[in-house]
Amino acid sequence: MNSSIRLSTLKSRVTCWIALPSLLILLPNYLAFAAITTCPAGYISDEFSSVDYSNLGSTASPPILGVNQLLNGLKSESYTVASNSLITTGSLDAGGSNFYRPKTLAGNLQSFEFFQDFTNKASSRTASYTFKNSFTNESQALTNVSLSIYDIDVNYLGAGTGNGGTTLNTRYFEFSDQVTITGFTSAGTSVTPTLIYRGTGITTTAPYRQTTTTSSVLCSTDSVDERCKVSVAFNQPIVRVDVSYGNNPNLEYYDNTTGTVGNPGDQLINIVFDGYCYLPQPRLTYTKVLSSSRKTNTDQFTVQIKDNTDNSVVTSGINSVTTTGSGNTVTTGTGTTGTFKVSPAKTYTLTEAVSGTTNLVDYTALYACRRSDGTTVTTLDPKNLKLTYGDSWTCTITNDRSNYVFSGTVFNDNGNVLSPSKDDISSKYLNNSLYFNGKYDSPTESGIPFTTGHTVTLNKCTGDSGTFSPQTVNIGNDGTYSFILTPAQVGSYTRLCVTQNEPSNYTYSVDTTSNVLQIDITNSKYNYPSNDFGDVIQENAALVLIKSQYVHDCSLNYLATIGVNYDGSASSAYSTKPISNIIPGQCIAYRIEAINRGNVSLSDIIIRDTLQKKGDSNNSLVTSTLVSPTPIGENSGVPSFPTSSVPIGSNGQIVTNTFSLGTTTDARRQAIRFNTKYGNITNAQ
Known part of the structure; x- marks a missing residue:
């Protein structure tokens, strides 16, 4: 005791005559805290086990906090990893209590005992609980998190006498606990919980504290006295909970042990996680x-x-x-x-x-x-x-x-190319072995979702005799299809064919496989999977045509003197850039290159290019004609030109014979060149 405090009003933290009646009153209600948290349908209701309080708490002072502890819970269900941290605002007394430890309260209720000695009334400390997912190591939101704080009490010492540093007639307290509870969403937004229960004398909003400023409300440190209890619950999923603990800043304090004015004495609260909800592991x-x-x-x-x-x-x-x-x-x-x-x-x-x-x-x-x-x-x-x-x-x-099972997938054979472009010949196409290869490379590639009218038909193959009842099914939303046939339906057929029927509004209109696949039926084999159809959208088509041009005065032999580059650089003769400032009567040499950027050989390719004609669909002002030398395929005359291609001196359409493109570096490109004369002034009038 200190002479600056009136002895008649002195109360101590361990005063028994206040605490014992509280215990006697509360004994019938000890089971109230065992209520199960109500969870949404399909969720698990759980709470911290005694092991969790031990793993996250610490018997050391200062405490050694638990980090990345897999919650044991009561259901042996949880995949949630929890961590603790303590953040101090202000300071703690060096010789005072500094505990954050597991504590068993009356009725075997497990808790964290948060025992602190602050140096002044402005100091506080926050116990922060964060939750992560053990599978992904990312933040894990818990639903309907509820917790209770016990022993939120106040110890009134008495009025100051003006001696020992006290102010005359000013009320002094050893401590006046106050608590604020805050949650945080995965987006970092703070959440204020809903107040579920409070002791009669406790404030209705945070910070939660006893409302009295003239007397004590003391609860035993291991009790669950309802007078000193606050319970809250969060109505949205949270990934973190902060419990901030300190003193009522509107009061004056006196440390009864050290005789120091303005310095609260040792004080504690008990933190209990009443429950939380989560979806169980699959x-x-x-x-x-x-x-x-x-x-x-x-x-x-x-x-x-x-x-x-x-x-x-x-x-x-x-x-x-x-x-x-x-x-x-x-x-x-x-x-x-x-x-x-x-x-x-x-x-x-x-x-x-x-x-x-x-x-x-x-x-x-x-x-x-x-x-x-x-x-x-x-x-x-x-x-x-x-x-x-x-x-x-x-x-x-x-x-x-x-039964026989015939199945497959209609898949997007795009090799997982993002941001597709019909003219792109970069490495994301040319070095992508999965793109346009006619094979279903799952999981890199995926099935094409169902479009109305998109079906697959199983039937006898063309040229086969006999009676077979064809069957047609819609593809699934994942692009899969299947047919189940009895031996009587298959009969003596040694092969059947499946046909993909594409609707008119089908976005994936470019085939990477045939739309008709033959299935060879062998003895003692009943399952025939992987009859897959590959398609891509137009922007992912394998064939790319690049047209470049060179303007000249018609006097030089452009085939002998002009290089075959067309990328538009300063050293290149041919350029893909638009032609400007051309004078009627000049010549334009053209080069058209066909490139197979896919991994399937292409055949029966024909290049067609119509020379401009005055008044055509492009509103051309002049008519151009094909001029010498004769059009040529760059690869030793391949592609070649049929007699139907426009002759020298005429206007019309350049047409090649059919040719093929392979998948190797040397075989995937072919190009043609031809020379035209831009219309003269006379025929431009």
Whole structure:
């Protein structure tokens, strides 16, 4: 005690006659804090476990904070990683309390005990909780986060006497706890929580503190006294929570231990995370079904799920994945992975391995997945299975020795080229082995979404006799299609053909594969996948034509003296730049180069170029004519010109014979050159 404080009003932090009645009153309500957080449909309700308080808290002083601790929770569900930090505004007493430690309160309630000794009433400290996702290491938003702060109390010491540095008749307090709770969204926006509960004497808005300025409200440090409690909840997802703790700045303070005016004494609060919600990690169950009898009763199957990252079998440690049974019976509890967790950041392949005498060529494989609500997963790619948070799928692989399956994908064969351009011959095309190669390179390339009228037909091939009932299906939203036929439908056909039927408004109008594919049917083989059709938009067409020109006075032999460059640089004769200041009667030499920037050979190419004519669709003012020398193909006369091409001295159309372009550096380019005379003044009038 200090002589500057009136003894008649002195109260201490450990005063028992105030705290004990509070404990007796609250004992019947201890179970109130165990209420489960209400979560949206499909979300998990969870809360910190005692392990989480221990991992994030610290028994050391000053505390050693937990960083990147995977939350254990009570449901063993969480993929959330939490970290703590403490930020001090002002200062702490060097010899005072400095704890942030796990503390068990009455009724076995776990908490963080935030025990501080501030040097002045303006000092404060913030405990910050941040949450990340263990799969991506990115911020993880939690929903309906709720927390309670206990022991928000105030200790009134008495009025100053004017001695020992105190001011006469000024009320002094050892401490007056105040707390502000703030959340932050993934965008960094601050969020004020909703007040769910407060002690009767506590303020209705933050900062939360006892409203009395003339007396004490003291609660035992390990109790859950409702008078000193505040509970809040956030109504939007947050990735961080800050709990800022200090003193009411409107009061005066006296440290009863050191006898220092203006210096609050030791004080503490307890922080409890009541609950939070999150979507659970995705679940997957993979099961084997036989729709017809085994070829041999000793045929068995092992279902497998592979991680596409490294092709590892993630189900290799599950004992029940191999079937037992005979005929078409799979013994209950075998041929299944059971339910297990998968990473939402990865893709997986559903497949199977053989056991016993099985030869997989004797069986077809059909895949189907259903969600936990019973709905079917319609856009299913068993080679690229990806589940997200909250998903719980049961997938089956059905083997059948009776049915034939013919399937494929209509895909965008663009090699993942971004910002396509029909005239671009940069390395993103020429050095891209996936672009326009006629092969479905998943996952770099993707299926083309369904357009009304976009179908695939399965029929007998042209020239084959017999009766076959053609079938037509729409492509799926992921570009896939499939046909399932019985042996009676296939009959004795040794081949069938699938035809892509493109609608008139089809954006992907350039084919990289034939629109008719032949499927050869062999004995004991029932599954015929990967009958894929490649298409691209016009801007991604493989054939590029580049036209360049050179203006001259008609007196030189341009074929002998002009180089073949056309890029417009100073040393080049030919240029792609627009012609300006040409005088009627001059000559224009043209060069047209055809370039195959794709990875599929192109054939039956014809170059056509119509010479300008006065009054044509371009409103030309003059008529140009073809002049000597004779048009020529640069590659030893290839491309060549038919007799129908415009003759020397005439106006008309330059036409080449058909030619091909390969995919190698030397074979992917061909060019022609020809000379024209720009119309003279007479025929320009």
